[in-house]
Amino acid sequence: MISQAIEIENNKIGAAIQYFRETYQVSQSRLCKGLCSIATLSRIESGERDADSLLLETLLERLGKTPNQFELILTDSDYEAYQKREEIKHLIENKNLEEAGKLLAAYEKTAPSKGNVHKQFIVRSKALLNELQGGEVEVTLDLLMEAIAYTVPGFKTNKIREYYLSNSELNILIDIIERMILMGDNSRAKELIGQILDYLDKHNSMEKNNRLYPKVAILACKLYMQDKEYEKALDLCNKGLNSTKGSRKLDFLGDLYLMKAQTTEALQKQKKERKPQECTKLxxxxxxxxxFCDENEIAENIKKYLQEEYQWECIDWVI
Known part of the structure; x- marks a missing residue:
């Protein structure tokens, strides 16, 4: 990996992309699908063409690498665009919607010449703004569909496996599933979530995919629980928990344990089995x-449920 450090110091990010692509045996056509032409990727890898940071970030993420692992040297115009994107995200996150809308409109004027990843960022931002402004869920969903179609045009036709997806692309797909569920369109949500789980299983060697698996597993479990497919839900809970092993982060861990407890309880009732100790433990x-995560309201609800359903007497827990 010494060569990686040297290449990055010399701003030859294209060489790093080529190195990881060949290491993971990913063809140029699969890596750049929906992002740029094969010829463009070849020129980026050979150092014959500079690319803007958003395209480079997406290519790196598709290879399972986070952009903060690398130090990109940006042109003045590219750095200005990067700052605008970060400010737009910050404004949306802090619900400063009017300012976010103005800055997004200004950013949009530069997008036509910058390619699909920029158009995707703009349309996804519009979707988030629409939702935060109280717009209809259908409009938000349509915008998210438009956003993902820029770089993953085959996502509607069970072809997600053919892509290498970035974090941003996967999160848009998760956003789509969540809005489908809100609209009560569970059948389409289950179909899409099945594709994503299949994709994550196939590419489970990539760290970023393991980080996303728990979130997707929880969504899938909720859908299977609604349809009383408890064994499928339990299997996904276990896979989600396995994907968190070795991680120092507790994201989704409580939700997974709670979902596993609820699923196990429902499955026991369905089979007319009663194993209170197992459920209590979960x-x-x-x-x-x-x-531990200071999610006190949820913790109190679980405590109350344990006391009412399993006659559990709480003993003060000291960390």
Whole structure:
């Protein structure tokens, strides 16, 4: 990996992309699909063409690398565009919607010449703004569909496996699923979530995919629970928990334990089996995680449920 450091110092990010692409045996056509032409990628890899940071970030993420692992040297105009994107995201996150809309409109004027990744960023931002402004869920969903279609045109036709997806692309797909569920369109949500789980299983060697798996597993579990497919839900809970092993982050861990407890309980009722100790243990695992993470309201609800359903007497827990 010494060569990686040398190449980055010399701003030859294209060489790094080529190195990881060949290491993971990814063809140029699959890596750049929906992002740029094969000829453009070849010129980027050979150092014959500079690319803007958003395209480079997306290519790196598709290879399982986070952009902060690399130090990109940006032109003045590219750095200005990067700052605008970060400010737009910050304004949306802080619900400063009027300013976000103005800055997004200004950014949009530069997009036509910058390619699909920029158009995707703009349309996804519009979707988030529409939702935060109280717009219809259908409009938000349509905008998210438009956003993902810029770089993953085949996502409607069960072809997600053919792509290498960035974090941003995967998160847009998750956003789409969440809005489908809000609209009660569970059948389409299940179809799409099945594609994503299939994709994550196929590319489970990539760290970024393992970080996303718990979030997707929770969504899928909720859908299977609604349809009383408890064994499928339980299997996904276990896969989600396995994907968190070795991670120092507790993101989604409490939700997974809680979902596993609820699924196990429902499955026992369906089979007319009663194993209170097993359920109590699982609910307690969720309780402890939520308590540790200061999610006190959820922890209190679990505690109350344990006391009412399983006659559990709480013993003060000291970290």
């Amino acid at each position: 609910f307690l695992q969720a309780f402890y995680v939520f308590t």
